[in-house]
Amino acid sequence: MSAHFPALIVVSPLMAAMVVAILAWVRPGACLPLAVVTLAGSLWAAAGMLWRVVVSGPFAYHLGNWPPPIGIAYQIDHLNALVLTAMAAVALVNLLATWRHARRDFAERVNYFYALYLLFCAGTYGIIVTGDAFNLFVLLEITSISGYALVGMGKRDAALASLNYIFMGTIGASFYLLGVGYLYLVTGTLNMADLAMILPRLYGNKVVTAAFIIAMTGLFMKMALFPLHGWLPNAYSESSSPVRSLIAPLTTKTMVYVMVRVALYVFPVDFSFGHLAFAQPAVWLAVTSIVAASLMALSQTSLKRMLAYVLIAEVGYMVGGFWLGNRMGMTGAILHIVNDAAMTLCAFLAVGSLRQQLADDSFKALRGAFRRMPWTMAVLVVAGLSMIGVPPTCGFFSKWYLIGGALAAGQWAFVGALIFSSLINAVLFFRIFEIGFFEPFAASDHGHPPDLAYAEAPATVIAPMLVTAAGLVVLGLLTGRIVTRIIDAAIPAAIL
Amino acid sequence: MNTLITVKPLLAILAALCLPPILASSRSPNAREAWTFGAALTMFGVIASMLPAVWGGARLEYTLVQVLPTVSIAFRVDALGLLFALVSSSLWIVTSLYSVGYMRGLKEHAQTRFFSFFAFSLAATVGVAFSANLLTLYLFYEMLSFATYPLVTHHQDREARASGRKYLLYILGGSIGLVLPAMLIVYHLTGTLEFSAGGILAGKAGAAQLTALLVMFVFGFAKAAVMPFHSWLPAAMVAPTPVSALLHAVAVVKVGVFSVVRVVTGIFGTGLLTELNLGTLVATIASVTIVAASLIALSQDGLKRRLAFSTIGQLSYIVLGAALLSPSALTGAMLHIAMHAFGKITLFFCAGAIFVATGKKFISEMKGIGWRMPLTMSAFFIGALSVIGLPPCGGFISKWHLVIGALEADRIVFLWVILVSSILNAAYFLPIVYQAFFCSPEEALFERRVQEAPRWCVVPPLVTAAASVALFFYPQPFLQLARLATRHVLGGF
């Protein structure tokens, strides 16, 4: 059975989504358990594949038993096995932590929410494992459409935010599709490995150059890099909390992964980094992205919007680190895909819990949060420390590699941007912690602060959050192993 | 020299991390404080048990986890680290006693949080002391920053918030803005972060780059409170006195200077610094801080603020000693970590005791207080003597070594700095004692002849004052360690 994991990991959530949609009419109570079991199975399969890759190297799966350029092939290697495991874990933990919120937010439609959730996950897993450029587009659309629906069902202005998300997302996906079309035009193939074999013969072909730029622009749009980020803050802040903590860790990170995959495994490495003068502008774009998003985050007055901008800055980390073009920076970028997914999940889960219990997430509502919801705030502190980059949380280690890579590449601007963003993050998070810790002030100096009602979330919500928070530290401590066993093998040897 | 692999350093840190039992027993204060004592005693016991091995010239090592391909979170107990750990852990026991008296005496809120984070801070402090490489040191350094934040801002009022902000601004700004990049540059240049006796940077970078790095480290470890990165320390005095006593006279600030000493000796190496004459630069910065801080201390009326500025000056003695790079100066610097700790903690304890007993914070209100609190003020006197550096107190020993060191290094200027500042020390401490005993009390508050603070607040300063005196006559444990460390640093092995 384990040989079929590459297909099953995508097909099982997909089929489960259909079954959930049917069960919603027949036996509504069975939907949630089915979804949880399916996602747990996916995580198990992903971990199994990661193990297999680490032990015995990459392997392929030929769907319909057609050899690769003729049919569609899935290629499991170190890079996608790692990202897949991370994303599967995120999806599972998020569902476990937020199903209560979902029940409250979606009421009668909660079962369809589970179905869309599963479809979203199926699409994301597929994007990660696929080895076919066009197949990736189809999966991308599954993810996107279910994402649009999930975002659109939020509160207040969610519909408009979601429609803007559709526009930007469709342009992004269309650009990617057009890029693939250009590549198909000059190579005649859609298989990534096959493309990588043919493309080295086509240096200097303007079509390839145009394909690269168009596809990258599309991906930048999808991952919300700075000037193309317009859709993200609204989409994330207007959606309801279970959706936010699903989409925020998965979408942008998956797109960064696709960028890595395309630039390393579809285009030849020396084309992406040598032939085309793309790396340098991309790093500068990332620097702008980090600085601008950090500054914009400072001016937000609600927690989720602030986090949304922090997220845009984090995208800048990954893009910049990747386009540094050296092994250390790339390691940092890939590591940060995993770490940032975990961090974002952790932060948004805490925000979701705060929002559920305090019914508001403006900064004002957070007054006294440390006393009212100590566990949730503890989780938020861990997430915040990780985003600031404090050891031993995982955020420190990816930042370590990113800055190290920037030093090795002599990109001082990127070093500066990373340090700047860390400091801004410290300001951002401690501003929140201060409100939660100090306010409301005691009536007199040195007096006891006023008593507040204890309003902690139920244990079923807290437990997955604590697991995530612990995961941040564990991931940080495992950095060495992840890098030497997995990421080192994921980066082509051509990159020094 | 031989290296032993042992889990003891980790045990010492874990001993302090007794948060779950402290939190679990939050409903029963006695049990909670018993756990704290247990942790403090266990930690001291574990650390003391490593003493014979280190005296015998061994190093104890333990690698916890390989976090990066070439860098791990690892512990190494050498003479310098053990000296610092010994000071911190022994004083924690005393401080725990004192905290119980102080916190209960003032009926402070959130005492469970207080004791938990106190233990957490000590774990981080010992972690810094036992770090085998710069990354581990940085890890515990940051852990300490965050663990002390709730302690500094314990009162949760507007003033505490402002102080907390300042505290984090300096500490985090320094560590993230300066130390982190500096550390990465070191890693980039050398590929390692291990502390080693001869330094790791020799021959890896040009003079200008090394100077920049050194400056980044010295200022970046803002806990060392080298001017102009000092102003968090007076601000942090809003904390309850046990916090000020242990953390801002011993743990936090000493972690700062300890880190500077470690970096100077373990990363740069004395040879490299001598060669580039970088020592003078650091020594000059430290001298300016010493003199300026002493002058400012003269003008402070708040007792704790005056002590804070005194601390700033005294810390720079240690930096100065390390920067002079001569054997006696290094020994003196390391010794000063211990000697100053005992002296200064006595002073803080006394300040706290006065506050608990009378509610007074300002020196101008303390005329004649010696007649009301004779024991406390006697301890204060001894502590002051030790910090000034007069016999028969431990402070004399370390200052003596520093003076000799300055002569050895043939830097007469710094000799004068030490002497002038000692006179200034005397000038801001002795009048307090004089006023306390020889001025008549002005207020009706002092009608009753003798009324000391609660027992738990009086005993600890007496103990530490006695220890200060004892260290003059029997400085062996620390002196031996400091000499070992110096020999090791200068490549004696």
Added chain:
Amino acid sequence: MKRFALLAVLLFGALLVYGTTDFPDWGDPSSPAATHVSPHYIRHSLEETAVPNIVTAVLADYRGYDTMFETSVIFTAGLACFFLLRVFARKAPDSRLYRHRATGITLRIEQGGRLPEGAREFERIDSQWVPYDLIIRTACRLVLPFIQLFALYVVAHGHHSPGGGFQGGVIFGAAVILYAISHDLRSTLQMLPERRTVLMSAGGVLIYAGTGLICLLLGAQFLDYAALAGILGVDPIMARSHGIFIVEIGVAIAVMAVMVSLYYNLASVGRFDEGL
């Protein structure tokens, strides 16, 4: 904004033009796209899958996995629309309109009242009711069976002519939509209730994915229809042909149901009472 947009669009156009200058000429049979992978399909699809329509063969077999997701995309869209629009808290309308079939007199019953179900001489009508149009209704009634028959033909004959599950499904769906437009939503819903559209759309995709899963359970790769040879009792190549047919049926069911469901939701704004 307009100027910025124009600039962005022109820049993008310039990039496309730049790329186009290196394109192979239009319709060039020796371009890479025509010589690398696709010749395999042209040469071998008939012998490997026994399906003369190469597009169908590639769609449902060589790249069958893509098509499964394509169907899932459609399903997702249907589910998404339902999720976004469906009004669950159904409140009874303030008034109901009934029309007497014979005379055309309209009855308005307020405060939630209704005529008994058995009152055959009355029919319920929409608030925006267009006068009874004999020509349209009759024409639609006449045309509908043929459209549906044609849809089935398109599905069934997809192996040999243009068309297949997707087109057939859309046409069948369009037939239902036509009925809904020419009559009213209420009678259409009686014919094809909402619940059935959801079940059919999910079931259609399940047929597709299930076929793949059966192949997998029979020991072959996912969607390797040749593994069905044992069950179907034919040789592996014909099994591929039959496999393609099975999944086409799944696609047709799913697409038909989703198209109808999309229409229901959009036309009634999720209330499922009155259509266009």
Added chain:
Amino acid sequence: MTAAGYINLIIAKYNYWIYIVLMCVGLWGMIVKRNLVKKIIGMNILQTAIILFYVSIATKKGAALPILAHHIGAHRTDPATIINPLPHVLMLTAIVVSVATLGVALALTINIYKRYGTLEEDEIHDLMRNA
């Protein structure tokens, strides 16, 4: 290149020029138009333009439809005489994707209209600001 060369370039690839024009029109519509339905139309034009591009890739001059007759032996088929079927397959998928996106977009538009009572983006922004 001579003038004749340019004309040749234009004629030889005229399908490609049309798709570029359509793509720009669609993009322009999406960015500039303030009406949400217009934006959706722009989005669809963009998507069909890409489909046109793919279909153009597939054509071969003078080639037959990609449907074989049963009696033709497979090996007798010359790939140059049959239109490339692969882009057609891909574009079937793309059409489905575009109709799916359209459905969701229209559903959201209806929801937006329910909430704000208008489809003009700037009017909605005014409403949001005043709320």
Added chain:
Amino acid sequence: MIWQLEFIILLLVVVCGVAALTVRDLLGAAILFGAYSFMMCLLWAIMGAVDVAFTEASVGAGVSTVFFVAAVFRTSRRSRD
């Protein structure tokens, strides 16, 4: 294929596309979009992409237009640009 015919269709595609974006009546725009899709479908049929053309005829010109009309019917016909 008669190139004049193809040329006219190409021209009509562009005209219909631009017109669908510019008319102020959304119902008109929806119908024009249907015409655009139909022209596109003709174009593809000419290019030999019969399956794609078939799909576009049923989806683009058929069902999509119905969806547009339904949505416009349920919202508003008015457009300011």
